[in-house]
Amino acid sequence: MSFGKEHDLHKRRRGRNLGLGLVLIGFVAIMFGLTVVKVTEGQFAEALAGASRNE
Amino acid sequence: MSEVSIDRLYSDEPEFSDYFSLLKPRVMSLVVFTAIAGVVAAPGSIHPFVALVSIIFIALGGGASGALNMWYDADIDSIMSRTKSRPIPAGKISASEAKSFGIVLSVISVVMLGLASNWLAAFLLAFTIFFYVIVYTIWLKRMTPQNIVIGGAAGAFPPIIGWAVVTGNVGFESVLMFALIFIWTPPHFWSLALFMKNDYDSAEVPMLTVTNGRRSTRNHIFAYSCLLAVVALAIGFSSLSGPFYLLIAILFNVQLVFSAFKLWSRSEPECIADNSLLERKFFKFSLLYLFVHFAAIMIDSQINMTWLGSLI
Known part of the structure; x- marks a missing residue:
């Protein structure tokens, strides 16, 4: 089945997909930013040092 | 299709x-x-x-x-x-x-x-x-x-x-902020219930207006507003705030208690006559009230930080 012309349904689905896409991009940006902050503030190194002390 | x-x-x-x-x-x-x-x-x-x-x-x-x-x-x-x-x-x-x-x-x-x-x-x-x-x-x-x-x-x-x-x-100061919202919430929503009266009735949600009546709800709003004013002013003397907050708190809490008193002293025919105008105003004012108090807390914390920074 195919739709000859654009239906309102397509607009809604496009809006939903676009919104979800932006949310996912935002989430990736947050994860990347957090990783950069944690590494540059030395928390990552501290965690590694703690882990090696526990071994 | x-x-x-x-x-x-x-x-x-x-x-x-x-x-x-x-x-x-x-x-x-x-x-x-x-x-x-x-x-x-x-x-x-x-x-x-x-x-x-x-x-x-x-x-x-x-x-x-x-x-x-x-x-x-x-x-x-x-x-x-x-x-x-x-x-x-x-x-x-x-x-x-x-x-x-x-x-x-x-x-x-x-x-x-x-x-x-x-x-x-x-x-x-x-x-x-x-x-x-x-x-x-x-x-x-x-x-x-x-x-x-x-x-x-x-x-x-x-x-x-x-x-x-x-x-x-969890510091004592954060508990004070908790107390401010905690005591603010009941009068805020009860004033909403006073002008959305049919809603809670038909949904059978036991709002104070439904179970205890509108007179009792007005009494509760006034009592909680007085209690809220005490808590808000007490914060003004804690380490959480400073003179700016205290000034704002005095102004807004005088207005709060005055508005709550007007709601309390009002009869139901008066309320029906002006389509719950004072109740609606109280609801809107309570939103502004909370916003202003928290904004003042933030401003004062920045003033305190600057002042401490200049001492060091």
């Missing part, structure tokens, strides 16, 4: 904005603002990006509990005129979909807050969601006219979470 049948099949398919409105954006804005106040007023500092991410996930946790509230309250939301255009009663999103959406966002927000800041803040967020959904929505809302009083605690947690994000603990 004809155009007409396609319209009928898909007319209720949700848009992105329907999912967003499941998060109760207006409530979320209050959560964001008070959580920011907690972060700004707390002693110490964190990286601005960590603060931003923490606020985002506190807001998401608040939104998730809103979605779970809409899932459970779908039956009464469809009765009340104020809520019947929400996505579930409007038939845009199914109740089970809203439940899954709320649970998934709750888990994501708690885990991400723990990873971004600390696990005490994450625990407090999880407890807030639990309190709002289980204790308030499922347990107390339909059982007792004191639902708003106890349920108000859930909305009062964000500044404590914001404080915990920065300090890693």
Whole structure:
């Protein structure tokens, strides 16, 4: 089945997909930013040092 | 398949904005603002990006509990005129979909807050969601006219979470901010119940207006407003604030008690005659009241920091 012309349904689905896409991009940006902050503030190194002390 | 049948099949398919409105954006804005106040007023500092991410996930946790509230309250939301255009009663999103959406966002927000800041803040967020959904929505809302009083605690947690994000603990000052929202909530919602009277009646939600009557609700609003003024002014003498807050608190609490007194001394025929004008004004004023108090706390904390910085 195919739709000859654009239906309102397509607009809604496009809006939903676009919104979800932006949310996912935002989430990736947050994860990347957090990783950069944690590494540059030395928390990552501290965690590694703690882990090696526990071994 | 004809155009007409396609319209009928898909007319209720949700848009992105329907999912967003499941998060109760207006409530979320209050959560964001008070959580920011907690972060700004707390002693110490964190990286601005960590603060931003923490606020985002506190807001998401608040939104998730809103979605779970809409899932459970779908039956009464469809009765009340104020809520019947929400996505579930409007038939845009199914109740089970809203439940899954709320649970998934709750888990994501708690885990991400723990990873971004600390696990005490994450625990407090999880407890807030639990309190709002289980204790308030499922347990107390339909059982007792004191639902708003106890349920108000859930909305009062964000500044404590914001404080915990920065300090890693729950300080006395953050409990003062909690107390401000906790005592503010009942008169705010009771004034709403006074002018949305038919809504709660028909949904059989035991609001104070339904169980104890409108006279008793006015008494409660006045009593809680006096108590709120005491708490708000007490904060003015704590380490949380300074002269700016105290000045604002004096002005706004005189107005609060005066407005509550006018509501208290009013008769029902007067209320009907002006279509609950004073009740509506009180409701709007209470929103401004909370916003101004938290803004003053933030401003004073920055003034204090600058002043301490100049001494060192």
